[in-house]
Amino acid sequence: MSNAVSALNGEVHKGFAEVAEAGLQGMITLRGDLSSAKLKKAVKDATGCDVPATRRIVMAGDKAVGWMSPDELLLLVPYAEAAATVASVEAALAGEHALVADVSDARVTIRIRGEKAAEVLMKLCPVDFPSLAEGELRRTRAAQVAAALWRSGPEEFTLVSFRSVAGYVMGLLEHSARSGSEIFTA
Structure with missing residues (x-):
């Protein structure tokens, strides 16, 4: 590798x-229903941030979440944590209509x-x-x-x-x- x-x-x-x-910056695209309680919890657990309001970015230490569109967020995490964060968000959203993609590179x-x-x-x-x-x-x-x-x-x-x-x-x-x-x- x-x-x-x-x-x-x-x-x-x-x-x-x-x-x-x-x-290097860990960046994850998350698409889904931003009003979903399951999605909100997954974002909070992964980043320590709430889902931001329209056209806002919220930060918690070295992590952040940015509003990109009505159904899209950009999660910012340390580069080394991107793959694990994708896995944890995917697991948390099992059964939910959502897309989680590591776009760091x-x-x-x-x-x-x-x-x-x-x-x-x-x-x-x-x-x-x-x-x-x-x-x-x-x-x-x-x-x-x-x-x-x-x-x-x-x-x-x-x-x-x-x-x-x-x-x-x-x-x-x-x-x-x-x-x-x-x-x-x-």
């Missing part, structure tokens, strides 16, 4: 904001940090960043590729995209964060 390698090998770029690959996680982190993303994503609250999750586009993002701290955003376009997304973010390309607002 081979050793897992992150999509961008820890690539980091510093401009007027820092853009850095976050490394199909995604990349990138963090954008700094006082002007939102400016990096403003150039690429059709999102109203000044009104994006901490813990609010958006499915959107970064230029021409699908992405999900959230404000993960006061001066930090986390972006998730497909591994197959990781280099493209990192290139976009790096270019957008280059010093001298800030957005000047009054």
Whole structure:
């Protein structure tokens, strides 16, 4: 068995904001009836988090659950725990109409940090960043590729995209964060 390698090998770029690959992240897609008591219990047992409200992400330590659509959640767990988490959620949902899939190796996680982190993303994503609250999750586009993002701290955003376009997304973010390309607002 081979050793897992992150999509961008820890690539980091510093401009007027820092853009850095976050490394390996366990990611599980869970599709089903989000109002089901059985599903809610399975999510809570696996992550310590409640099923989030629409367009929200909730966190408990190194685990999180993001609302992706009316019947889809993204469970974030440490990479080494992804397979075991899939197995436990599948077992907990036995008999329930649901899909549980480990998508860890199909995604990349990138963090954008700094006082002007939102400016990096403003150039690429059709999102109203000044009104994006901490813990609010958006499915959107970064230029021409699908992405999900959230404000993960006061001066930090986390972006998730497909591994197959990781280099493209990192290139976009790096270019957008280059010093001298800030957005000047009054």
